[in-house]
Amino acid sequence: MAEFIEVTAGAxxxxxGRVGFNVRLDAAEQIRQxxxxxxxxxxxxxxxxxxxEQRMLVALALDKMVRGVxxxxxxxxxxxxxxxxxxxxxxxxxxxxxxxxxxxxVMALLTDIxxxxxxxxxxxxxxxxxxxx
Amino acid sequence: MYGLFRAVGxxxxxxxxxxxxxxxxxxxxxxxxxxxxxxxVCGNPxxxxxxxxxxxxxxxxxxxxxxxxxxxxxxxxLLDWLKTEEGRVLGLWLxxxxxxxxxxxxxxxxxxxxxxxxxxxxALAQANCEDEQGALVWLEDGPQDEEAPSIDWSRLFxxxxxxxxxxxMREIGELSLRQVRTLTTDRKKLMGQTESQSEVRAQAxxxxxVPKGAIENLMQGNRWDG
Numbered sequence: 001m002a003e004f005i006e007v008t009a010g011a012x013x014x015x016x017g018r019v020g021f022n023v024r025l026d027a028a029e030q031i032r033q034x035x036x037x038x039x040x041x042x043x044x045x046x047x048x049x050x051x052x053e054q055r056m057l058v059a060l061a062l063d064k065m066v067r068g069v070x071x072x073x074x075x076x077x078x079x080x081x082x083x084x085x086x087x088x089x090x091x092x093x094x095x096x097x098x099x100x101x102x103x104x105x106v107m108a109l110l111t112d113i114x115x116x117x118x119x120x121x122x123x124x125x126x127x128x129x130x131x132x133x
Numbered sequence: 134m135y136g137l138f139r140a141v142g143x144x145x146x147x148x149x150x151x152x153x154x155x156x157x158x159x160x161x162x163x164x165x166x167x168x169x170x171x172x173x174v175c176g177n178p179x180x181x182x183x184x185x186x187x188x189x190x191x192x193x194x195x196x197x198x199x200x201x202x203x204x205x206x207x208x209x210x211l212l213d214w215l216k217t218e219e220g221r222v223l224g225l226w227l228x229x230x231x232x233x234x235x236x237x238x239x240x241x242x243x244x245x246x247x248x249x250x251x252x253x254x255x256a257l258a259q260a261n262c263e264d265e266q267g268a269l270v271w272l273e274d275g276p277q278d279e280e281a282p283s284i285d286w287s288r289l290f291x292x293x294x295x296x297x298x299x300x301x302m303r304e305i306g307e308l309s310l311r312q313v314r315t316l317t318t319d320r321k322k323l324m325g326q327t328e329s330q331s332e333v334r335a336q337a338x339x340x341x342x343v344p345k346g347a348i349e350n351l352m353q354g355n356r357w358d359g
Contacts, residue, residue, distance in 0.1 A: 062196055
């Protein structure tokens with residue numbers, strides 16, 4: 001299997017590398033970070049006019065964050081299949097060639113890429129997800 | 134034949150990245166490493182509680198109640214963690230690290246789900262060959278909750294570091310759960326013997342004791358057995 005795949009979108013050539021199994025560990029950390037963000041969002045949303053019900057929502061978000069250390073394989077798979085997870089996988093692939101790649105680069109690629117190239121990239125990333133074994 | 138592979142130093146073998154390695158069984162120290170890793174990714178939730186200040190003192194107090202046990206990892210949580218992506222990679226690395234393989238090496242050489250289910254997980258199970266639920270039975274005297282089993286680690290270490298074992302903390306860390314179960318079962322037997330021995334000793338003391346009224350008899354010049 002090739003180490004990189006090249007696609008052209010919007011008159012620009014993108015080089016995407018194999019992501020490997022590491023992306024699954026990074027995905028678990030992303031899911032944990034989302035739980036932390038949920039709590040912070042709940043605090044910021046309700047801190048000005050927090051009634052009893054809203055305080056309970058904040059408490060629930062805190063509880064979920066504290067207990068949510070384990071991210072199951074199913075959760076990782078589900079998240080990687082979501083649009084956010086796909087974009088994250090693509091970003092990891094782009095960073096193999098260009099470490100400074102940003103989510104904006106991913107959005108630019110996804111905006112301009114053709115349907116055929118999208119299928120090729122998707123297939124390449126899916127196959128490379130489990131490393132070299 | 135059970136356990137022979139370990140006695141002769143030939144653990145189950147696993148193909149990984151072109152090499153073939155034997156797996157070491159998991160010991161208590163490894164559970165400590167797994168727990169440390171879990172706490173590391175958990176971060177410090179007390180920082181989060183500080184964010185609750187705008188909601189008033191009672192909200193902060195409730196927050197503290199929620200997070201005060203954050204560093205107490207239940208054994209059930211450990212087992213759950215070992216089923217996650219990170220947990221099973223960490224578990225595999227712990228079984229392979231004696232070959233000088235780094236965690237990143239294990240991550241880089243991952244196989245697909247088929248490799249995990251057909252090769253890695255069965256080999257790990259064979260290497261560990263421990264009945265984790267069974268090990269818990271003695272450690273917790275109360276009824277076992279199968280959903281969330283727990284081990285009182287401090288009690289376990291206390292039991293094994295005292296009589297009759299006198300095992301050092303370092304040596305305890307190298308024990309597997311199976312060995313712990315064997316030791317603690319032996320301890321129960323030993324304690325049972327000790328109790329019965331003390332009962333026998335007490336009965337002997339009783340037999341040797343001066344019969345009631347014998348002193349008075351002596352003082353009165355009567356014979357001992359009179």
